Amino acid sequence: DAGVTQSPTHLIKTRGQQVTLRCSPISGHKSVSWYQQVLGQGPQFIFQYYEKEERGRGNFPDRFSARQFPNYSSELNVNALLLGDSALYLCASSFWDDRGEETQYFGPGTRLLVL
Amino acid sequence: AQKITQTQPGMFVQEKEAVTLDCTYDTSDPSYGLFWYKQPSSGEMIFLIYQGSYDQQNATEGRYSLNFQKARKSANLVISASQLGDSAMYFCAMREGPGGSTLGRLYFGRGTQLTVWP
16 A cells, blocks of 8 residues: 655745645545654644644644645645745654554655755 | 653664664653654654553564653663664654544654664
């Protein structure tokens, strides 16, 4: 089975521009989460969606927005890009086991460079 | 306060030896989950192992085991029989709240860079 897929793999933008990142979860997974990983740090939670509804939001400005589509794929949008938005953006989809324990499986990420 | 602390920026181990990567966590929630992920230079986060707060036994997955000491709030990853392909960044992460009823954001540590040498 295919894992989590993300597009594009790399992206270069200039300050002030807008960017859209895309994610497709593992087949059958209904939840998608987005994380930002700045160089040298662990990932930071941005958003979580379940069944097309936002279920959680991290400490990020309103320039960051996301949505989930009926097929459970998701888009992350970032407006008015800043140099500090340069990072690896990771998408994860969630699986619940027989005990109801959730595990998040990550995609390969999108590397965004803002110049 | 940091929810996940990884105090080892880098670790070195010889091939075929065992290595322990440290992780301590901070939460007041009685129900939580602890995870370890591996991140090669390609960037993808690869799930390795999971431990629930109510699990009585330490989790094991092949060469990976999690040394869970609840009273000390530690969840160290033990990799046995290290291989050259184990060289990567390793992240400890925590989800607060019961996994069955809530959707949990993950809190990550800063990671430990493991280098396996021949």
